[in-house]
Amino acid sequence: MRIAFPHMGNAYIPLRALVESLGAEAVVPERPNAETLKRGLLHAPEFACLPFKVTLGDCLNALDRGADTLAMVCGMWACRFGNYGRVQHMILKDLGHEFDSVLIGRENVGEVAEKFRSGLGPGVFRRLPGALAIFRCKAAAVDEMERLARWARPREEKYGSTDALLFRYLDLLDGADSLRQVRELRGSFRDELLSRPLDGEDGVTRIRLVGELYVLLEPSLNCDLLRRLGSVFRVEAHPVLSTYRWLLGPLWLDPRIQLHGYRARRRTRPYLPYVLGGEEHMTISGILDARRQGFDGVIHAYPLTCMPENICRTVIPSITARTRLPHLGLCFDEHTSPAGVETRLEAFLDLVRDRRRIQTGGLGEQGDVMAGDVSAAAAAGGGRYPLCRSGAGG
Amino acid sequence: MRIGIPRALMFYRYYPFLKTFVEGCGHEVVTSPPTDLRILERGTECCVDDICVAVKAFFGHVDYLKDGVDALLVPRLVSVEKREYDTFTCPKLIAAPDMVRFFPHRPPLLLEWVLDVKRAPWWWGCLRLAVQLGAMPCRAYEAYRAARKEQARYEELLQGGLLPHEALEEMAGVSCTPASGGRKGGPPGGSGMSGAAGARGGRGMVGESRAGAGGRRLCPARGDSPGGLTVAVVGHPYLLGDQLLNKNLILWLRQSGATVLANTAFGAEELEREANLLPDLSWTYERELLAAASLFTRREEVDGVVYLTSFGCGPDSMVMEMFKREMLPSGGKAFMEVVLDEHSAESGVRTRAEAFVDMLRYREAKRAGESAGAGAGTGGRA
Structure with a gap:
């Protein structure tokens, strides 16, 4: 059984560990890039969202590398992501590829278990606890490394040094095959990162990142947003979602994730009382809590035509108007260019920093005008396409 | 109040x-x-x-x-x-x-x-x-x-x-x-x-452009042009019912000489029976659309299926793909996908409707010629 699964950020590391300790072979295609997207675009429906197109291209890459089983999550949700696996596998079979499709969901646990049993022999369930242990351990390690890197990037002395270190350690982590090794790597990454000289600038701007899961976590899709924000713009960016959350949440391997999820739903209820199937509760609660958690601004990233995030977008202006927090909406599709994203980020961060300087008393007379509503200037020009607005106006 | x-x-x-x-x-x-x-x-x-x-x-x-x-x-x-x-x-x-x-x-x-x-x-x-x-x-x-x-x-x-x-x-x-x-x-x-x-409402463009169109014609399912072409339109009721959004697609299809059937004409039981044969879908309305589309592809008198959708419709982007890949090839029906958005123009939709019906007519004529040439009354449309 040569199992392949689509890329999502660094999720391939714990997933590979899981699959390999179950006794199957994991096929991990190259990281998604422009070529992957182009391959996906050829066969994907026109206005499916970008994650569909990228993961379809990813599946094609995996099939080229000899995968015979494709795994994907599926479910009965209001968001169309629940149907992605089914439609993608239908398209791939239509294209003449032959593979076994494993759609993992709450509705068909038995079916999936049967597939694994027949593919890997009856010992597979005996190996399951061990596999889940290393899966969880690696997922936690990846999560911590990413978190430390996000903290270190705006403070690094040499451009790109954090990422060089991170990539080296991620590769080592991918190769690690025991829990102890993973723990050691985790510790030595932390030590090495913190032992480097840091740029002692205080008051790094902190930005909350909210939005659609895949766009937030997959660097090839969001024009490397996290790295760009950290290394280029010297901003500490905190996404509300993480690969760890997404991988471990449905498996109930970490109760904190569930508690956090419940809390987010409760926070969102006054705004969106019904479940929409996406990450709308994380988006709304992330924005609601951003001010209290000391963030200077919010960036909302979503793919074009994303249903839950679009509904959030109708709600967000009234929240940010009340909490008086600047917010920038970034829409990603196959035509998004890094230069466009960079320009918008630059303008937004200029506003955020100015506002902060004013609020801390760094600026004189003009302060009064600008402190009122910093993004008013940005919103003035954009009626139809409000990229940056914190007022409720449209 | x-x-x-x-x-x-x-x-x-x-x-x-x-x-x-x-x-x-x-x-x-x-x-x-x-x-x-x-x-x-x-x-x-x-x-x-x-x-x-x-x-x-x-x-x-x-x-x-x-x-x-x-x-x-x-x-x-x-x-x-x-x-x-x-x-x-x-x-x-x-x-x-x-x-x-x-x-x-x-x-x-x-x-x-x-x-x-x-x-x-x-x-x-x-x-x-x-x-x-x-x-x-x-x-x-x-x-x-x-x-x-x-x-x-x-x-x-x-x-x-x-x-x-x-x-x-x-x-x-x-x-x-x-x-x-x-x-x-x-x-x-x-x-x-x-x-x-x-x-x-009177100032709307649709009113003027449709002034001489002969008004509405009720009961499209009755088949008021026997022997003519039949086009089935599948779409959400809010697109089928809103003539500005669908740019009068149904009218243009009728004017080109086709009898138009719509998915709204199916009863709930009929759709339910059909939907049970299809893969599970969590969106009820799209499940009905898929069932209706599937019924149309199997109907003898339907020559072509038009799927009406709006740009950015999330469920439809998936459902249409399922329909196109799974049901359409077996039915042998002509298919047109009309995607609407706020920039759609009436003339564009009209051109497409006319072209679609023309194409169906051509196909019909070709088929009739073939069966006449072969001399065998195979009779099957598909």
């Missing part, structure tokens, strides 16, 4: 029910006129930009209604059927009242009619609405019964082959499409606003 119901989205499914219910509770119902360019433009301006055109039109209607009414009634359809797995409608229908609530120009009072069959029976949402409307339970019960009856009558009309807007006209006894025979009537039940509505 004057209660406004926007003429968009689920209006085309539940309006008779809501109107009777609200009137039974002792309030006046006002609707917006059929979508015109101004309403659509207003909706496009004040809604988020990459949502589907039907939602934009919905916001235009909300904006139109908000000043002339005391309250706005927006249905919230969370789930409309009970199954062993979770069912939903489109997220935009689930969150429609929330979107209106946080709309910058919101109405004075927002009433919700919640339909969440998965968790609470149909009457529960009505009872909640009645409480909001200040009606006594016994009166609400009477209104509920009358409303169910009215809804059943509407569904009967739909199954008789009328399109949603035609059935609504038939029920109200008032013509409400902007184009039928140069009338400038108001919306059904819209007593106070009909003047303004008529004036606004």
Whole structure:
């Protein structure tokens, strides 16, 4: 059984560990890039969202590398992501590829278990606890490394040094095959990162990142947003979602994730009382809590035509108007260019920093005008396409 | 109280029910006129930009209604059927009242009619609405019964082959499409606003362009051109019923000489039976569309299937792919996909409709020639 699964950020590391300790072979295609997207675009429906197109291209890459089983999550949700696996596998079979499709969901646990049993022999369930242990351990390690890197990037002395270190350690982590090794790597990454000289600038701007899961976590899709924000713009960016959350949440391997999820739903209820199937509760609660958690601004990233995030977008202006927090909406599709994203980020961060300087008393007379509503200037020009607005106006 | 119901989205499914219910509770119902360019433009301006055109039109209607009414009634359809797995409608229908609530120009009072069959029976949402409307339970019960009856009558009309807007006209006894025979009537039940509505609706472009089009033709399912071509149109009722959004597609198909069937004409049991053969789908309405499309591909008399959708429609992007890849190849029907957005032009849709019917006619002629040449009466269309 040569199992392949689509890329999502660094999720391939714990997933590979899981699959390999179950006794199957994991096929991990190259990281998604422009070529992957182009391959996906050829066969994907026109206005499916970008994650569909990228993961379809990813599946094609995996099939080229000899995968015979494709795994994907599926479910009965209001968001169309629940149907992605089914439609993608239908398209791939239509294209003449032959593979076994494993759609993992709450509705068909038995079916999936049967597939694994027949593919890997009856010992597979005996190996399951061990596999889940290393899966969880690696997922936690990846999560911590990413978190430390996000903290270190705006403070690094040499451009790109954090990422060089991170990539080296991620590769080592991918190769690690025991829990102890993973723990050691985790510790030595932390030590090495913190032992480097840091740029002692205080008051790094902190930005909350909210939005659609895949766009937030997959660097090839969001024009490397996290790295760009950290290394280029010297901003500490905190996404509300993480690969760890997404991988471990449905498996109930970490109760904190569930508690956090419940809390987010409760926070969102006054705004969106019904479940929409996406990450709308994380988006709304992330924005609601951003001010209290000391963030200077919010960036909302979503793919074009994303249903839950679009509904959030109708709600967000009234929240940010009340909490008086600047917010920038970034829409990603196959035509998004890094230069466009960079320009918008630059303008937004200029506003955020100015506002902060004013609020801390760094600026004189003009302060009064600008402190009122910093993004008013940005919103003035954009009626139809409000990229940056914190007022409720449209 | 004057209660406004926007003429968009689920209006085309539940309006008779809501109107009777609200009137039974002792309030006046006002609707917006059929979508015109101004309403659509207003909706496009004040809604988020990459949502589907039907939602934009919905916001235009909300904006139109908000000043002339005391309250706005927006249905919230969370789930409309009970199954062993979770069912939903489109997220935009689930969150429609929330979107209106946080709309910058919101109405004075927002009433919700919640339909969440998965968790609470149909009457529960009505009872909640009645409480909001200040009606006594016994009166609400009477209104509920009358409303169910009215809804059943509407569904009967739909199954008789009328399109949603035609059935609504038939029920109200008032013509409400902007184009039928140069009338400038108001919306059904819209007593106070009909003047303004008529004036606004009359200025719409659709009215002028359709002035000489021969008016509406009822009962498309009857097959009024025997031996002619039959085109099946599959789409959400809010696209089929809104002639500005669908750019009169049905009219152009009929004018090109085809008999048009629509998916609204199927009964619930028929769709259910068909849907059970298809893969599970959590969106109830799209499940029905898929079942209808599948039924059409198997029907002998249908020559071509047109799938009507709006750009950015999330469920449709998946369902259409399933339809195109799984059902279409086996049926051997011609297929056209019409994607609508606020930039769609009537001439574009007209050209496509005419070309599609021409193509069907050519195909038919070729097939007839072939079978005549072969001399064998194989008879199968597929």
